[in-house]
Amino acid sequence: MHDIRAIRENPQVYVAGWSSRGVDEADGLVADILRLDAELRHAQTTGQDALAKRNAASKLIGAAMGKKDMAEADRLKAEVEALKGDIAAAAEIEARVGKELRDLLAGLKNLAAENVPDGEDEAGNVEVSRWGTPREGGPAKDHADLGEALGMLDFEAAARMSGARFAVLKGQLARLERAVGQFMLDLQTDQHGYLEVNPPLLVRDEAMFGTGQLPKFEEDLFKASSVSNEVAKSLLSQAITDVIDQNRAQVEFEATRVYPKGWDESSANWDSTPQGAIKFFEEALDYVSGQYRYLIPTAEVSLTNLVRDQILSEDDLATPMRMTALTPCFRAEAGSAGRDTRGLIRQHQFSKVEMVSITRPEDSEAEHERMTGCAEAVLKALELPFRRMLLCKGDMGFSAQKTFDLEVWLPSQGAYREISSCSNCGDFQARRMDARFKRAGEKKTEFVHTLNGSGLAVGRTLVAIMENYQQDDGRIAVPTVLQPYMGGLTHVGA
Helix, strand or coil, rough: CCHHHHHHHHHHHHHHHHHHHHCHHHHHHHHHHHHHHHHHHHHHHHHHHHHHHHHHHHHHHHHHHHHHCCCHHHHHHHHHHHHHHHHHHHHHHHHHHHHHHHHHHHHCCCCCCCCCCCCHHHHCCCEEEEEECCCCCCCCCCCHHHHHHHCEEEEEHHHHHHHCCCCCCCCHHHHHHHHHHHHHHHHHHCCCCCCCCCCCCCEEEHHHHHHHHCCCCCHHCCCCHHHCCCHHHHHHHHCCCCCHHHHHHHHHHHHHHHHHCCHHHHHHHCCCCCCCHHHHHHHHHHHHHEEEECCCCCHHCCCHHHHHEEECCHHCCCCCCEEEEEEEECCCCCCCCCCCCCCCCCCCCEEEEEEEEEHHHHHHHHHHHHHHHHHHHHHCCCCCEEEEEEECCCCCCCCCCCHCCCCECCCCCEEEEEEEEEECCCCCCHHCCEEEEEEECCCCEEEEEEEEEEEEHHHHHHHHHHHCCCCCCCCCCCCHHHHHCCCCCCEEEE
């Protein structure tokens, strides 16, 4: 999320920043933001002024009646009623314009750090370093061919039960995948000081909003519900029908947020005003919204949201708060049609070891370097050739202000492919989550900085091991550091 005061004070910084990140007509966008901000502040001021006048007039009514000046009392009563209308009108404008401004800001990506290179896409990324020597020799088989030849990788069975972009791993290959995940988790916790966390895999929309997956990338998420569409619409319609009219703008915002695609506004009767309607609406809304959960696309969502709505002390962040988790991840991959359709590289369900750090602002850049090093340590231990790439402004993720990608060598493709992405998000996610800290002796709070990185994606690491450790006889050698996790087994397919 963005600081509206910063946009108001330095609009050209945001015009330039969003333009460099591929946002079309950023100057017009900033102009719209400033216009909405002015309208919102005007409505707030108008409402506050009308409220102050109403309170003052209300006090004078009693004095006028005490003096038996009924004409003055009637005049003041009429003024109070008129001011009530002004207050309601200002509140309606404030709610409507405020929602429009929040929605606009919520859909805008983070600004890039100053040391991030310009560029529109991956062609603008800059190679920072390389480690290891790519495999030499004869033609390398693709991991999918290797796994199927061993009888340990079955895409057809997965497709019969789940559709495309799923896989069934069996026997020693399934054990190797488990070994990869356990090794990486042990490395990050035992050697790099990350706290192991076992977080929820299903989260509310607020959590997805906090880390930036919502509202912009909903099509890439899997959504789960225990309430049918018809039940949800019925509950909302009943609640909205009974709501007090003066809360219309708030109700429209909340109802649309909870059920954005299925809510039928025409079913609402805004003229009904029974007592207790607001309480009933809130209870119904809580019930309906409570039935929807999103499957996490990465444990970044769960781990980062552990500090949402929190005010940490400076002591809590004297050393960066470091957390890690090995979890299944779920992605609809709506925008990747035709890409990596065969094999394990781009699956709807996969496992990943995620790293998340929470820091003070002055510590996040150094922590970003450290986190990327922790991810590189996995590839070095597995002796997999890789390179570090600094992403350009046009290729970074929505919430990132600076990102390093690690790309591992895949012999079958003769190319480096992404296996980890480590990002410093600055205070962008913290603003969306209201995650703050207070320095010793200070009254004001500051937003924390958040960082996230893969340490690593288990499936892609397995792909890299299969291809880089493949043997001429079709077997796959087990990296030395994984052999203890494999009961001493030295080869898959032995």
